[in-house]
Amino acid sequence: MRAFNAELSKLFSLPGIWLAFLIGAFAPVFIASMDSIAQKEEIIAGVSTRLPEVGYIGLALGVQGVIILGVLAVSSEYLAESSESGGGQQITTSLTVVSSRLHFLLAKAGAVTVISILLSVVAIITTLSATHLVLGEYTPAFDWLKLIGAVLYWTFTALLAFGITVLTKNGIIPLAVLIINTSVVSFSFLLSKVTKLALYLPDRAGAEMFMFTSDRFLTPFTGGLVMFAWVVVLFIAAAIVFHRRDVAS
């Protein structure tokens, strides 16, 4: 519990984390509002084909906030100090304060999970309010299960970003790949054109929890389970590598 408190304290005292909060809290509401405004006429006329996506589209794209959170939680440990100061890293301090590496990793993952849940709840509240504001009485009813699905999607995504960064020790690669994947081109979407197996990739399977996809393959529950399995496997791999690694290397 102490280690968990320390991890929360570390995250909140890192200026970069406020960027994650800013994006997490405002990107979904911005995207959802733009989308609702664009679709408003079709929705009122009752001809919109994307009605089930209203609002959720923001939550799917706004997940970048927690990606930054997951990556930064780990990459900040490995950020090298200036060579003038001897090129130290915070990780040496972290591991001389908490003697068990597994405890350290669990505490950090716990802190990322809690912040992700809070951030996704904030994003849902702002997104739903904005959608109501734009569409008024035409706002489609939101399904509780889907909203819980969105919370899980955000949390799992943050943990995937966390696990990948433990393996790479550097934030740039996971940040670039994951942000591009969620905003510009979805690699799993491209791959799914080649093989159906790509539908089991974590981002795609997880999206089934709350997004309406025209070629639905997994039920929301199975989709969530598949994404969770990815999180567990990646965490175990990260824990094994982290446990065996020399911090100096």
Place this chain on the structure above:
Amino acid sequence: MLTINNLVKHRGNQEILSGISFKARPGRVTGFLGPNGAGKSSTLRILLGLDRATSGSALINGKPFAELHNPLATVGAALDGFGAHRMRTGRAHLRWIARAAGLSRSRVEEVLEIVGLTNAAGKRVGNYSLGMGRRLGIAAALLGDPKILVLDEPVNGLDPEGIRWIRTFLRERAQSGNTVLLSSHLMGELAETVDDVVIIKHGKIVADGTLEEVTGNHHTLEDAFFALTSEHTGDVV
């Protein structure tokens, strides 16, 4: 008490430590000396559980680091660099460490006072001078008021005043029964601070004893050091 027993470390094909053994005892300042790349930092890293030994053991009060219940209250360490994220303030850095060890915020202010960083505590670590960063590292090591201190090159980058401060400070710690192990390549500074000396060269211990024993017939510790660590040891002595 710190006990290093037959420690071996391989990295790739290289043997960095070839079976080194020594002790650092309570009530004494032990200086761990050696040229750059001799294996000083590797030894300290293994002792603190940061790196894994290929074989042998490094024990803190008879236990490996990973088995310590509350490490911060047992052993305080300051290794290379500041060990802090440069975007955080010095105070925020010490506060998260204090949380991890279940210590109060007032303890943070105490250690800031001890190392003389109170006025700079609100500044980001990235703006610290080398000397301030070293003081921050020592403040972190002192948070849990441990009986054992492990410091890697503590006087590196300190100004004369800082060097004097750390010398007095470490002597006081040892006199009140604590164990202090510090590594250095600065002989002159060390001779005035340490009680015991361990000299390492190419991953092997070449001298181990009290300051007088190791200095032996040589004029100064520095002379003894060069006699023991130069490539043609036989010629010099």
